[in-house]
Amino acid sequence: MLCLACKHLNPRTASSCEICRTPLPSREPPPPIFTNLNKIRTAIAQVTRGEITFTQFEELVAGLEKLFREKLAEVSGISIPDDMIAEMKDEMDVGTEGIKIYLQSLVPLRRYLEEHNVDYLSQGLALAEVANNKMNQALLLNWRAFRSLQESAEEYISTNTV
Numbered sequence: 001m002l003c004l005a006c007k008h009l010n011p012r013t014a015s016s017c018e019i020c021r022t023p024l025p026s027r028e029p030p031p032p033i034f035t036n037l038n039k040i041r042t043a044i045a046q047v048t049r050g051e052i053t054f055t056q057f058e059e060l061v062a063g064l065e066k067l068f069r070e071k072l073a074e075v076s077g078i079s080i081p082d083d084m085i086a087e088m089k090d091e092m093d094v095g096t097e098g099i100k101i102y103l104q105s106l107v108p109l110r111r112y113l114e115e116h117n118v119d120y121l122s123q124g125l126a127l128a129e130v131a132n133n134k135m136n137q138a139l140l141l142n143w144r145a146f147r148s149l150q151e152s153a154e155e156y157i158s159t160n161t162v
């Protein structure tokens with residue numbers, strides 16, 4: 001598989017570049033990620049059962065907000081090389097949308113702390129689920145874009161070295 005960082009052509013089974021150690025995308029699509037969704041799900045269950053205090057819940061929400069804001073800043077700071085805009089634009093758009101929806105999901109969670117209505121928890125969780133789906137969609141788009149870049153590069157090399 002072609003390393004897009006150093007242009008070395010690696011064996012098909014390599015998981016990272018033999019020369020520069022850059023991780024190479026797997027032939028299989030990446031497994032979905034649920035880390036932040038599970039954090040929110042667990043916090044909601046715990047605060048509902050009284051296993052954590054409102055203050056602890058608030059701290060958790062604040063921590064997630066910080067994380068999502070950092071991610072958003074990170075994503076908007078990425079400059080895409082011109083020749084990759086087409087492949088990466090969808091992924092960036094979907095990923096950015098996902099982070100924004102994650103941030104929105106924290107609003108009803110905070111409202112729960114003021115109004116103690118469990119409907120706000122369900123609203124927050126529903127939004128977090130949408131956000132998580134978007135993030136996994138972006139992950140898949142990223143994998144596909146890099147796979148197709150690599151496949152076309154490999155094809156180009158094999159037809160031009162014969």
Ligand SMILES: [Zn+2]
Pocket residue numbers: 003004005006007008017018019020021022
């Ligand atoms: Zn490399």
